[in-house]
Amino acid sequence: MAALTLAPGLVYYPDYLDQQAQQSLLDDIRDIVRQAPLFTPSMPKTGKPFSVRMSNCGPLGWVSDVQGYRYQPDHPVTHNPWPPMPARLLAAWRELSGFAADPDACLINYYASDARMGLHQDKDEAEFSAPIVSLSFGATALFRYGLTEDKPSPTKSVRLRSGDAIVFGGPFRLVYHGIDRLFPGTSTLVPSDGRINLTLRKVTAVA
């Protein structure tokens, strides 16, 4: 498994999942989304909708609405508990995270071809010693990162392709990151040049 360290704590694994593994995980995600439909998050205060649509699996899920950002155990629309995390997702976390405890949340981000995600930090978790593990499916995306406390601007970019994994922890656990754009015609795995990103998180404090 080839690992490229882009910065201390920021590790990129090109082609982490082969075609077979991507398809199997995507089948898992399809089942999850049938039970926990994609919802459209909105910004706190302003209520401006995100272009990315979301769902979750695992004990906790990340949501955002006028009330704020938070993790909660139920779907914001159906109010059902999030579906369990598939075994093969847990396996990926165990292989990539180097963290003893299993994740308690997996955010499912669905990008239509014109969806974007502005620069942000993942900081709604209580356990910053655990890394964020990200898996990409479908269209290639321009991932931009930078601006940590240790190492301020400027930002850099890397293209995330279907099957790639990226892990950020340690000094880059709170790195600012976002998706500037998708590249059409780069994959047929997700219909209509779309992209799905899975991010695994340890939300609750372990100690």
Next chain:
DNA sequence: CAGTCTCG
């Protein structure tokens, strides 16, 4: 708290 927004 809210810049995971939009806009120049």
Next chain:
DNA sequence: CCGG
């Protein structure tokens, strides 16, 4: 493309 880039920003924080």
